[in-house]
Amino acid sequence: MPAQPAPSASPGRTVMDDGDVARALTRIAHEILERNKGVDDLVLLGIPSRGVPLARRVAARVAAVEGVEVPVGSLDVTMYRDDLRMRPARTLMPTDIPHGGIDGKVVVLVDDVLFSGRTIRAALDAMSDVGRPRAVRLAVLVDRGHRELPIRADFVGKNLPTSLAETVSVRLAETDGVDEVSISGSTGGDLG
């Protein structure tokens, strides 16, 4: 079950506030449209949990610019993770593929933080069991570096140089009551 903590004090140094997050998502929406030359065949798939509200927000901005609702869904990657066996069995998140599917579409995967790249690898595998998109792009709110796989993002809200000891936390109004990206030196919940 997704943790839904009440809004609390930032766990570390704030690097993006709600205004920064909003501007980054608006820019990403424009970049997606520019790259795709419009909304044709576009499908946004968020990776649970925080990729899903981000995908919805990007879709809302696309709709505001183009006047067209693009299909939004979610893609759970839990069972495709390469570290599935290394931790206790994890709760599954919803997978919700929009009507019309993803065959022949341009799928934009949306996630909060790009770190090792392993989540995205799992997402690519999960997607191949759902259909065959014409192209797959990746949009992330934060790219914190330290890739362990040859994966890069097409649309990035903010490049955030970090050390491996640091933790990046993304909190969103939908799940956490507040929009904020923060960075702390302590160990804790990992993102990636």
Place this chain on the structure above:
Amino acid sequence: MNRHLLSAGDLTRADAELVLETAGEMLSLADRPIKKLPALRGRTVVNLFFEDSTRTRISFEAAAKRLSADVINFSAKGSSLSKGESLKDTSLTLEAMGADAVVVRHWASGAPHLLANAGWSRSSVVNAGDGTHEHPTQALLDAFTMWRHLGVPGSHGLDGRKVAIVGDVLHSRVARSNALLLKTLGAEVTLVGPPTLLPVGVQSWDVATSYDLDSVLPGTDVVMMLRVQQERMNASFFPTVREYSRRYGLDGRRMATLQDHAIVMHPGPMIRGMEITADVADSQRSVIVEQVTNGVAVRMAVLYLLLGGSEPALATGLTTTGLTTTGLTTTGPTGGDA
């Protein structure tokens, strides 16, 4: 660490809700072009069936295969079990073959418990029905089916829902597991049957009982009909089949007294014309076929939660201390029909 599912009574409310929630995600797989997930790739699941079964064995096989596990089917007929091999030797053989999970159906109540706790093997044991004792995955799929029809959105419980379990409760592992699980999920259970077919000590089950089906039907949300298990009966429990049918069978007339939203369930196999008439079994209210579909999803959820990670996601097994954990003991004759 223990990693078994032996009794529906071992599941906490959080566990049961986690299984139902996970089953919901598994069910959505049926709409996808590729009905397979990689979660149990390289794991071996053995279906060890000492008693005949169609639905349960196929259901577990489909569930394990959809999760990419390797499945070995092992039934008493056609194996060395029919030559007199003991449960222990069978278990040691499975261990030597590297089974990660053993799904066991046995005519003796308590056999899965012995398999899990005797120290013969390290694999997970899932009880697929033992004698007249328990059938936890059936109870989970029944609860899942009820929840999909009658559940409150946003909750995985069945709080306040009224469930009537009707018929041969005495010999029914389905009734016992359902009574335990439904209570955990907050439903109110009424067991209905002739006095001879209600277990001795049913008072300790913390459920209501009734001998009169007609008085129970109008207030219930779910009617679950049970098969009369002739094969386990070595005494007379009712005068004639006809009389049983008249008093405890669900026919069109009785179904008409149900509330509009009420559903009719049956764990199968059905004896049409005895505990349920054909028109009821095939009616709009009947969710019997859906129960089978849901069975695969629920068993996928159970196998995933027990085997998917480095350790099980369910607390079950930690508290397992024996058949008496649940406060229930098997009463009445057991079917020693091996």
